Structures are given as structure tokens and as C-alpha cells.
Amino acid sequence: MPYALLKDRSLISVSGPDAEHFLQNILTTDLDALGAGEAKPGALLTPQGKILFDFLISRAGDNGFRLDCRSDIADDLMRRLTLYRLRAKAEIAKQDQVVVTVAWGDDSTASFSDSTALADTRFRDVAVKRAYGDAAQNGGDAGAWQALRIGNGIAESGSDYQLGDAFPHDVLLDETGGIGFKKGCYVGQEVVSRMQHRGTARRRVLIAAAAGSLPPTGTEVTVNGRPVGTLGSVSGGRGLAIARIDRVKAALDACDAIMAGETAIMLAIPAWAKFSFPQDAASAEEA
Secondary structure (H helix, E strand, O other): OOEEEEEEEEEEEOOOOHHHHHOOOOOOOOOOHHOOOOOEEEEEEOOOOOOEEEEEEEEOOOEEEEEEEEHHHHHHHHHHHHHHHHOOOOOEEEOOOEEEEEEOOOOHHHHHOOOOEEEEEEEOOOEEEEEEEEOOOOOOOOHHHHHHHHHHOOOOOOOOOOOOOHHHHHHHOOOOOOOOOOOOOOOHHHHHHHHHHOOOOOOOEEEOOOOOOOOOOOOOOEOOOOOEEEEEEEEEEEEEEEEEEHHHHHHHHHHHOOOOOOOEEEEEOOOOOOOOOOHHHHHHHHO
């Protein structure tokens, strides 16, 4: 089955009798809904509700959790967790140079040598498994993994958005199970809840497609010279873009060209997503 080795990841473990209570009070993910064998998306937010750190979280043992994050942000995430820990009985440690293997397809566990693979719950239309410290094979296909993420509308920080610049709704954490709307308070919760209940999320992850190759990550997406978003991860003629859905809908209604640099593109909502383009794009944009 297709698989890839992700060499830019680190694991942070949080364990101890207060670990779950401590994390439940600061992270967006509802740990009450986190089952064994699952890796769910999550974030630690600023008080203003923007994503400060993103990760996948899973259970590890009876009183432990692992946070699978980018290696280049691991030290900063460790420091922030330690700052919030106060007197909680929780140990925080980092495992560098961990081997993260991802495999996908009907028999995705076939790429792993044991049964410790976790279901990556961000993906709805394909089975994706993650395993830590299990490198039964060498190499893999990182390009295929990128294409899989793009095809399923799964955004990640660094390649698709910058930390400190996006709300959870912008990157679909509200739709991939990365936000617990019934769990109570956590850092930034008031802003996120207000966006959810008022339906004010305007920026969303969309799938971009072009007749030829797309321009590089970071290219501005425009309509009639006016910015509507930014291109993220790219694989050939497909990519991700975080864009203003009201402005995209207005462009579609008016049959205006949507451009990524000098390349004409189409933008579409991921097939599994529940959000939609606003019905009255002109009114939404003026609001």
C-alpha cells in the first residue's frame, strides 16, 4: 500500500494523573471524544482565537497523550505547555528524530510491522494510518502523501498557513473534529464559539485546480486584481488555497477569472466538507 516517511515531525508526551484535565483546559480538541487508536487534529490558540500551534493528539498509555507536531515548533510548544501547566501533576517531554510513517488505502496497516497504527481522523474518504517509531520500509512517497492531503483538503501549518495568522475555522478544524464545541472553556474558546454560532467564518480551505502546473506555495490568489486568498501546498495542477469564500462566490456568479499569479484556477469546496459558499455573496462581502 502507498506510504510515506515524515522526517520533519517530533512527539511531545504529556503524562501523569492530571495530564488529561490539564490538556482539556487549554487545547481545542475534546479529549472526552478521543478514542484509543485515534489521532485527532488540535490546536493551542492565542487568547484572540488564532492558531499558535497545530498538531495531532493521541492517547499513550493509561494517563498519557502524545502530540505529533512539526519539529521546528516543538521546542516552542514545549515551553508554552510548561507555562500553562502551573501545579498540574503532568510531565512534559519531547522525543526528537521520531520516525512517523503514514499509509493509506483499504489495507493501510499492511505497511506497518505491528498493530500500533493510529487512524488519522482528519480524512473522511480514505483510511489513513499513522505509526511512530515503526519504519518497516525505507523511502516511501512523500509526493503522493502531499497529493493525498491536497485532494482531501487537509491543510497543515507551514505549507498552507502561518501560525498566528489563521483561525481554526479557516483551516477546517471545526469540520475535522479538531474543536470541541461542547467541552467548555479553553484558551481562545470565546472567539471560536462566537464564529461558530454567528456563522462568521469567511476564510476557508478550498481545493485549487489549473489546466497546467500551479505556481508555488505563497502565490496570491486574486479576482480582477483584488486579493481573495493565498495558495498553499501544491502538487502539479492541484493545490490548496485559503480564500475568502464570499469573494470566491461573487467571482463564480459573475464568471470572473480567479487567478493564482498569472495562472487561471478553479476553486472548489472539499467533497466531504459541510460548509458552503454564501448564498448572497455580495451582501456577505459588504457585511
